[in-house]
Amino acid sequence: MQNDPVIEIKQLQKNFVLKEHGKKQQIKAIRGVDLIVGPGQIFGFLGPNGAGKSTTQKILSTLMRPSGGEVKILGYDLIKQPNKIRQNVGFVSQTGGANLALSGTENLVLQAQLFGIDTPTAKHLAAKVSQRFQMLNYINRPTSTYSGGQKRRLDIALGMIHHPQLLLLDEPTTGLDPQSRAYLWIEIQKLKTEGVTILLTTQYMDEADKLCDTLAIIDHGKIITQGTPDELKRSVGGDTIVFSFPSQTIAHQAKELLNEHVVLERLNITDRSVYLTLKDGERALPDLLRLLDGSELTVQSVTLARPSLDDVFLKYTGRSLRDDESEKQ
Amino acid sequence: MKLLHDTYLMFSANMRHILKSPLFIFINMFQPLMYLILYMPLLGGLGSVPGFTEGNTANVFIPGLLVMQAIFGCAFVGFALIDEIRSGVIQRYLVTPVSRSAIILGKVLRDVVILLAQCILITLAALPFGLTLNAVGFGLSLGLYVLIGAIMACISYAFALIYKVEDSLAPTMNTLTLPLSLLSGIFLPLALAPLWLQYLAKINPFSYGVNAARDLFVGNFQSSNIPIGFLIIGVMAIIVFYWCLYSLKKMAN
Numbered sequence: 001m002q003n004d005p006v007i008e009i010k011q012l013q014k015n016f017v018l019k020e021h022g023k024k025q026q027i028k029a030i031r032g033v034d035l036i037v038g039p040g041q042i043f044g045f046l047g048p049n050g051a052g053k054s055t056t057q058k059i060l061s062t063l064m065r066p067s068g069g070e071v072k073i074l075g076y077d078l079i080k081q082p083n084k085i086r087q088n089v090g091f092v093s094q095t096g097g098a099n100l101a102l103s104g105t106e107n108l109v110l111q112a113q114l115f116g117i118d119t120p121t122a123k124h125l126a127a128k129v130s131q132r133f134q135m136l137n138y139i140n141r142p143t144s145t146y147s148g149g150q151k152r153r154l155d156i157a158l159g160m161i162h163h164p165q166l167l168l169l170d171e172p173t174t175g176l177d178p179q180s181r182a183y184l185w186i187e188i189q190k191l192k193t194e195g196v197t198i199l200l201t202t203q204y205m206d207e208a209d210k211l212c213d214t215l216a217i218i219d220h221g222k223i224i225t226q227g228t229p230d231e232l233k234r235s236v237g238g239d240t241i242v243f244s245f246p247s248q249t250i251a252h253q254a255k256e257l258l259n260e261h262v263v264l265e266r267l268n269i270t271d272r273s274v275y276l277t278l279k280d281g282e283r284a285l286p287d288l289l290r291l292l293d294g295s296e297l298t299v300q301s302v303t304l305a306r307p308s309l310d311d312v313f314l315k316y317t318g319r320s321l322r323d324d325e326s327e328k329q
Numbered sequence: 330m331k332l333l334h335d336t337y338l339m340f341s342a343n344m345r346h347i348l349k350s351p352l353f354i355f356i357n358m359f360q361p362l363m364y365l366i367l368y369m370p371l372l373g374g375l376g377s378v379p380g381f382t383e384g385n386t387a388n389v390f391i392p393g394l395l396v397m398q399a400i401f402g403c404a405f406v407g408f409a410l411i412d413e414i415r416s417g418v419i420q421r422y423l424v425t426p427v428s429r430s431a432i433i434l435g436k437v438l439r440d441v442v443i444l445l446a447q448c449i450l451i452t453l454a455a456l457p458f459g460l461t462l463n464a465v466g467f468g469l470s471l472g473l474y475v476l477i478g479a480i481m482a483c484i485s486y487a488f489a490l491i492y493k494v495e496d497s498l499a500p501t502m503n504t505l506t507l508p509l510s511l512l513s514g515i516f517l518p519l520a521l522a523p524l525w526l527q528y529l530a531k532i533n534p535f536s537y538g539v540n541a542a543r544d545l546f547v548g549n550f551q552s553s554n555i556p557i558g559f560l561i562i563g564v565m566a567i568i569v570f571y572w573c574l575y576s577l578k579k580m581a582n
Contacts, residue, residue, distance in 0.1 A: 058581060061424045062423075062424055063420055063423055063424050063581045064581045064582055065582055083426045086424055086425055086426045087426050089424070091421075091424045093417050093420055093421070094417075095415070095416055095417035095420075096416075096417055096421075097416065097417030097418050097419075097420055097421030098416075098418070098421075099342070099346070099413070099416075099418050100416060101346045101349065102342065102345065102346065106342070106345065110338065110342050111421075111425070113338050114335070114338065114422065114425040114426070114427040115425055115426060116426065158421065
């Protein structure tokens with residue numbers, strides 16, 4: 001029982017029909033996602049905008065109906081038992097969904113009541129969760145007066161007030177200041193230690209790296225790869241060392257030399273810099289410097305980089321997550 | 330039971346929202362009050378035309394005015410819903426086990442409670458203008474305004490759920506309200522109209538509501554207009570409610 005999967009997805013598909021200039025166009029937002037998420041972990045969807053992260057979450061929350069495939073959450077069938085799922089799942093969408101005209105407390109009490117909780121208990125839960133998220137100073141003010149960070153805390157409080165076993169968080173920290181992000185990270189980790197399974201989406205690599213036990217990289221409506229952040233980074237291969245030289249000629253000479261003498265996974269050259277990927281770059285670096293020095297090839301600068309999740313993304317999609325972000329701006 | 334409980338929850342949340350800015354209830358009454366003060370006196374000279382009782386234009390005009398309040402007062406409630414869709418409030422409700430009907434009923438109930446208050450206030454304001462109403466009939470006629478208001482609210486909410494943007498909702502509701510009100514004889518009885526216009530009005534369910542309301546106002550309880558009016562308006566209310574419910578369930582897809 002205890003190790004039964006919380007989420008089981010088989011061949012999930014979602015198509016949208018978009019009308020543009022009077023023409024109907026079908027968009028395949030999710031193209032065959034298979035996924036199993038076990039209990040008590042933070043599972044992350046990492047991917048660029050429009051990859052299908054939010055759509056998958058909306059389907060898991062019962063808000064949106066899938067076009068195809070099978071979904072079971074906590075053993076309940078998504079199509080046949082949506083209310084069983086709603087009772088045991090919390091969903092915090094990107095926009096949150098607090099009623100801006102009401103106070104935080106009014107929002108929280110109503111939210112608990114919507115799950116069939118009686119009024120005195122609902123009030124008790126609202127007070128408890130306000131304290132937990134350190135919102136007591138402002139919780140009785142109209143929600144419209146909250147700052148971004150305050151509002152996001154309330155959003156998450158609304159999503160978990162009924163003690164769900166699974167909490168879906170759609171980009172929980174997007175647009176927040178560093179302090180609020182750090183605070184929410186701690187709260188999300190605390191929820192996990194209380195036994196809540198968390199599925200979150202993010203476009204931030206640091207967030208995915210820091211928070212998630214398991215990650216799925218999702219792009220164009222498909223899961224490209226999944227594993228722990230460390231596994232994924234190891235799958236990219238070794239570390240990357242970049243040598244910069246005073247001229248292109250020297251750079252080319254250095255490239256030849258390195259290619260001859262060192263076992264490398266990858267070797268690239270751009271302009272006056274040589275990029276090499278190899279295992280255990282830290283230990284190899286002094287030897288490499290001695291080798292270059294011995295051939296009187298002057299090195300101007302050196303950088304050593306451990307593989308990041310961006311490298312993982314680059315390896316599996318051929319694109320950089322950062323490129324996607326800058327394209328948007 | 331769950332439906333009643335959930336409807337009460339949604340209704341009281343919506344009412345709390347309104348009671349924080351009750352001025353809105355009165356601002357919304359400006360239009361009918363203007364008609365009462367600046368337009369109805371013009372009708373005094375029409376005393377001898379068919380459909381008007383000699384010397385008592387108020388008894389004909391006020392029921393029409395209340396139907397107008399029901400139509401125009403509830404036609405634009407969808408704007409607030411679009412706001413709630415955009416800020417994710419409705420989506421948040423939809424992922425709880427709350428009854429979907431209750432989400433709509435809670436809103437429509439709030440709208441008709443406001444409408445009821447407005448109808449009573451307008452009628453009180455009309456008393457000095459020579460209105461001689463039958464109290465029982467007036468009480469029953471409130472049921473008609475409530476149903477007409479509920480119809481308009483459901484239509485407005487359904488379009489809000491379909492469009493999700495204000496730009497499309499405003500022209501749609503404007504296009505609907507004008508023919509619906511003009512073809513129901515709210516300002517002048519349709520007995521004055523040429524035949525083609527009278528036939529056109531027969532397609533408009535609201536014209537039956539106005540006829541029924543006029544008979545109720547003067548206590549003409551034997552008139553067949555009354556059950557016919559309630560039946561047609563009631564059936565229409567049920568149809569648009571289910572359409573609205575369907576639009577809510579389809580909203581996120």
